[in-house]
Amino acid sequence: MKVVTPAEMSEMDRQTIAHGIADYELMERAGHCCFDVIDRETASDAKILVLCGAGNNGGDGQVVARLCFNQRRPVQVLFVGNPDHFTPNSERNFKRLQDTGVPYAFFTELDDNTERMIRDADVIVDAVLGNGLKNRPLYPNVAALFEYVNQSKAVIYAIDIPSGLRGSNGLTVGQAIRADRTLIIQNPKVGMLLEDGPDFLGEPTVLDVGISEQYTDSQKKVLDDESIPKLAKRLKNSNKYDYGAVSIVAGSRGMIGAGLMSSAACLRSGAGLVTTWVPESIYEIVAAQMPWEIMVKPYTQDNVISQLKQQKATAYVIGPGIGRKMLYADLIKWLIETGKPVVIDADGLYHLSKIKSVLSEHAGPIILTPHAGEFCRLCEITKDEYKENSTQIASEFAAKYQVILVLKGYRTRIFVPRGDDPAQCEIWFNTTGNPGMATAGSGDILTGIIAGLLSQTSRPEDAAKLGVYLHGLSGDMAAEQFGECALNAMHLIDKLPESFKTTKRNANE
Numbered sequence: 001m002k003v004v005t006p007a008e009m010s011e012m013d014r015q016t017i018a019h020g021i022a023d024y025e026l027m028e029r030a031g032h033c034c035f036d037v038i039d040r041e042t043a044s045d046a047k048i049l050v051l052c053g054a055g056n057n058g059g060d061g062q063v064v065a066r067l068c069f070n071q072r073r074p075v076q077v078l079f080v081g082n083p084d085h086f087t088p089n090s091e092r093n094f095k096r097l098q099d100t101g102v103p104y105a106f107f108t109e110l111d112d113n114t115e116r117m118i119r120d121a122d123v124i125v126d127a128v129l130g131n132g133l134k135n136r137p138l139y140p141n142v143a144a145l146f147e148y149v150n151q152s153k154a155v156i157y158a159i160d161i162p163s164g165l166r167g168s169n170g171l172t173v174g175q176a177i178r179a180d181r182t183l184i185i186q187n188p189k190v191g192m193l194l195e196d197g198p199d200f201l202g203e204p205t206v207l208d209v210g211i212s213e214q215y216t217d218s219q220k221k222v223l224d225d226e227s228i229p230k231l232a233k234r235l236k237n238s239n240k241y242d243y244g245a246v247s248i249v250a251g252s253r254g255m256i257g258a259g260l261m262s263s264a265a266c267l268r269s270g271a272g273l274v275t276t277w278v279p280e281s282i283y284e285i286v287a288a289q290m291p292w293e294i295m296v297k298p299y300t301q302d303n304v305i306s307q308l309k310q311q312k313a314t315a316y317v318i319g320p321g322i323g324r325k326m327l328y329a330d331l332i333k334w335l336i337e338t339g340k341p342v343v344i345d346a347d348g349l350y351h352l353s354k355i356k357s358v359l360s361e362h363a364g365p366i367i368l369t370p371h372a373g374e375f376c377r378l379c380e381i382t383k384d385e386y387k388e389n390s391t392q393i394a395s396e397f398a399a400k401y402q403v404i405l406v407l408k409g410y411r412t413r414i415f416v417p418r419g420d421d422p423a424q425c426e427i428w429f430n431t432t433g434n435p436g437m438a439t440a441g442s443g444d445i446l447t448g449i450i451a452g453l454l455s456q457t458s459r460p461e462d463a464a465k466l467g468v469y470l471h472g473l474s475g476d477m478a479a480e481q482f483g484e485c486a487l488n489a490m491h492l493i494d495k496l497p498e499s500f501k502t503t504k505r506n507a508n509e
């Protein structure tokens with residue numbers, strides 16, 4: 001399934017209409033689909049209040065209200081928006097609403113009357129603003145209304161997108177409806193998956209109203225159990241060298257766990273051989289704690305490259321817990337010139353940010369796994385610039401440097417460049433994972449998983465996609481068992497076998 005921007009959604013609407021489905025009919029379908037869900041999930045005597053804007057989102061809301069009324073449900077409409085600004089289809093539906101006899105009123109101020117309407121409602125349908133939202137503050141009376149609605153006890157259904165939430169980036173225009181359920185018309189919008197989007201969305205359901213995604217060239221897609229790459233089948237006639245030898249440069253005094261976790265995760269993800277390189281000063285203690293299967297080797301600032309040269313590796317990791325005291329610029333340069341796949345994470349990204357231009361000269365595949373803060377440092381942008389426009393900036397970065405970018409967050413995105421045009425960059429939005437994973441070490445484990453998979457496939461993008469998906473799935477399984485609060489990074493490693501098995505089953509192998 002494609003993820004779209006509001007502009008791409010509008011283009012899909014336009015094309016669908018141009019190809020023969022009348023816009024009035026589309027609105028009718030959208031309203032019917034929304035009504036069906038609300039009707040199914042709501043007690044027949046529930047008092048329903050539909051908030052309708054003047055645009056087409058409000059038109060969908062009017063259809064819902066009419067259908068509720070026809071089913072003899074207690075329903076009324078509060079128009080939030082100027083009727084002089086009705087779109088043609090909203091106007092048409094308004095006439096039909098009046099003919100049907102649905103009770104309605106117009107909102108001006110949050111007075112006793114409107115407060116009572118909201119207080120009395122069991123269900124509130126939010127059809128004030130949809131895909132046509134512009135990035136400007138709400139009028140103060142509408143902002144006050146939204147705030148009051150958000151405090152109500154009613155179950156809130158947002159049509160298409162919670163009003164006030166920006167479909168382009170998941171920021172609000174200052175205030176937005178906080179929905180319990182969002183009934184998404186046809187395709188998820190980018191902003192539903194980023195920043196505040198998921199918290200305002202509540203539980204989403206995507207409704208098929210007959211708009212075809214062939215009408216957009218969006219390269220943004222949902223990464224779910226249907227779209228994850230398949231796991232490679234192990235041949236009977238194979239040995240450990242067929243599954244890659246990963247060299248991991250990780251850990252430093254005070255952060256030994258990072259190397260332990262990424263190495264253990266790498267091993268669990270199927271790498272044939274894992275060697276972990278640590279500074280001499282922590283060698284003994286790391287070696288004593290490392291799983292038996294993993295080799296641990298010491299290095300110093302001076303001999304690190306010559307040491308690594310002696311060990312034949314098919315993939316490298318640099319970064320988890322290496323700290324900022326030692327200098328790693330030369331090592332990073334050497335690694336990305338080897339032509340072998342390299343995963344750069346955490347403090348490795350810090351060191352990389354000082355020598356970013358070397359990325360232009362990489363010989364083999366590079367996977368970078370920054371969280372938002374690390375990405376901002378790498379791109380020299382502010383947090384606000386990131387929030388406003390992260391999808392565009394990250395596509396440009398991936399295309400410019402020809403690297404696979406794993407941009408971590410609630411819905412981690414994997415950017416896979418396709419040529420040097422950022423618009424052609426594939427962006428995969430992961431669907432697994434939960435806030436319980438916001439805990440020290442979970443990023444180190446992701447890096448280990450990706451590296452383990454990287455050593456087994458010739459398609460680095462598959463390692464990134466599958467790694468992110470499995471990491472999140474392990475997190476969901478761990479949250480199911482322990483709850484989000486008590487979830488620790490090590491639980492992700494414990495759940496890896498189960499998540500591998502589940503995806504294998506889904507892949508029908």
Ligand SMILES: NC(=O)C1=CN([C@@H]2O[C@H](COP(=O)(O)OP(=O)(O)OC[C@H]3O[C@@H](n4cnc5c(N)ncnc54)[C@H](O)[C@@H]3O)[C@@H](O)[C@H]2O)[C@@H](O)CC1
Pocket residue numbers: 013014017023026027028030053054055056057058059060085087128129130131132133134135136137138139159160161173185209
């Ligand atoms: N053919 C189509 O375009 C279809 C559209 N559909 C519905 O139509 C919606 C999009 O409709 P529209 O393009 O009319 O847009 P909206 O209904 O989202 O709203 C546009 C209206 O809101 C006002 N507005 C925008 N930003 C504002 C802000 N920040 N503060 C206050 N007012 C603001 C505009 O002035 C305009 O009057 C979708 O979300 C979906 O619900 C569906 O019926 C399916 C088909």
Ligand SMILES: Nc1ncnc2c1ncn2[C@@H]1O[C@H](COP(=O)(O)OP(=O)(O)O)[C@@H](O)[C@H]1O
Pocket residue numbers: 346371408409410411412433434435436437438439440441442443444445446471
């Ligand atoms: N709120 C959240 N919901 C889902 N996943 C999250 C959330 N917060 C963090 N994660 C995931 O946990 C990992 C954290 O990585 P990172 O920030 O590098 O942590 P650390 O450096 O402690 O290992 C990432 O994979 C990220 O996607």
Ligand SMILES: [K+]
Pocket residue numbers: 057126127128129130158159160161162163
């Ligand atoms: K809405």
